[in-house]
Each structure stands twice: as C-alpha cells, then as structure tokens.
Amino acid sequence: MVDHVSEILAQWAAERPDLDAQPMAVFGRLSRAARRVDAELAANFARHDLDAASFDVLATLRRSGKPFALTPKQLGESAMITTGAVTQRLDKLEQRGLVRRTRRSEDGRGVLVQLTASGRRAVDSTLPDHLDTERRLLQALTPRQQADLARLLQILLAGLEHTDPFEGRS
Numbered sequence: 001m002v003d004h005v006s007e008i009l010a011q012w013a014a015e016r017p018d019l020d021a022q023p024m025a026v027f028g029r030l031s032r033a034a035r036r037v038d039a040e041l042a043a044n045f046a047r048h049d050l051d052a053a054s055f056d057v058l059a060t061l062r063r064s065g066k067p068f069a070l071t072p073k074q075l076g077e078s079a080m081i082t083t084g085a086v087t088q089r090l091d092k093l094e095q096r097g098l099v100r101r102t103r104r105s106e107d108g109r110g111v112l113v114q115l116t117a118s119g120r121r122a123v124d125s126t127l128p129d130h131l132d133t134e135r136r137l138l139q140a141l142t143p144r145q146q147a148d149l150a151r152l153l154q155i156l157l158a159g160l161e162h163t164d165p166f167e168g169r170s
Helices: 004-015 023-047 052-063 072-079 083-095 117-137 143-161
Strands: 099-103 111-115
Touching: 004 023, 023 052, 023 117, 052 072, 052 083, 052 099, 052 111, 052 117, 072 083, 072 111, 083 099, 111 117
Parallel strands: none
Antiparallel strands: 099 111
C-alpha cells in the first residue's frame, strides 16, 4: 500500500541514498494520523459543546469515582498538564457550572475540584459518542491489529517518557 509517507521515503531514497529515512515511516504516519484523529475528536466534542481540554478534565474527574473530586495537582498529574493549564480549564468549566472548587475540609487551605451534576451529565453523554468515534477511526484495523498497535505504542511511549531529551547534547 502506497501512501504519502511512502512517496516521501522514496524521494529521500532517491535524493539521499546514504541516509536511512525509515524513522520517518513511523513518525510521519503517527503525525498524520494524530492530526486526523484530533480533528475528528474535536468535531465530536463540539457537537457536545465541549473541547478536548474540557472533556479531559471532566473525564478525569468522572473516572476518579465518587465523590468525583480531585485537587488541581491530582488533576494535572492525571491529565498530564501543567497547573497553569489546569487553572485555565477550571475557570472555564466553573463558569459553565460543570465543576466547582471548594476549600478542602481537612485544612481549609487546599482546593478541591468536584464534578457537578451538570458536569457529570455532560461527560456521561459525551463519552459514548467519543468511544464510537474512536472505534470508527480504528475500523481499518482488526481487533488483533488494534491490540498490537496499542501494545507497540505503549512500548514506544514508555521509552520516550524515560528518555532525557537533552541527553547527549553539549
């Protein structure tokens, strides 16, 4: 099967046969797939009056279980975003009545972010469509291929997350 990335690889092979451009086969396709997936997911979230960032926060709170509450730090760690990004997202979600921030009862100093009933309805109504969209996007792969891809991406990600991006630079 020839795709755009195959054409790019062929061009590099012709122009620079001294270089092994095979990494482009993986990262070029990952990049192109990610852009298409992001666009499809964004369209689905928009149908539910959300964006990916809002859904991420709501889903993180929802999957945390009752009482559907976390500290901003826990939200940031679970959603893998900075505390500044968490604050911006929470401001928007709180304005819409989807989350509420309260003082923690233990010491009164920390903040607890809790999913409101409206927030729970929003995430619960969006999630089935989100999963259907992801299933549709994966339909070119058999269930076995999907499992293999998930496993390989898990291995790649583990290696990337344990690699110092500045290692070897002077």
